[in-house]
Amino acid sequence: xxxxxxxxxxxxxxxxxxxxxxxxxKVLNAAAAKYGFKLDCxxxxxxxxxxxxTGEVGQ
Numbered sequence: 001x002x003x004x005x006x007x008x009x010x011x012x013x014x015x016x017x018x019x020x021x022x023x024x025x026k027v028l029n030a031a032a033a034k035y036g037f038k039l040d041c042x043x044x045x046x047x048x049x050x051x052x053x054t055g056e057v058g059q
Contacts, residue, residue: 005038014047 010025012018025041032039051057 003037005040008039008041010041010043011046012043014049017047 008025008028010021012021025039028039028041031037046057
């Protein structure tokens, strides 16, 4: 039996967002291991800090 794979976009944003997103991904990974599905997580660098650093809104 093939397990289902879920594609997840991870948008940490600014402030406490990156820390919260990392912890959320840990929870998702634990659920995937327990219930037998897979995750394909992609981090996207969006937010005010990126704009200040690069002058661009997103990737």
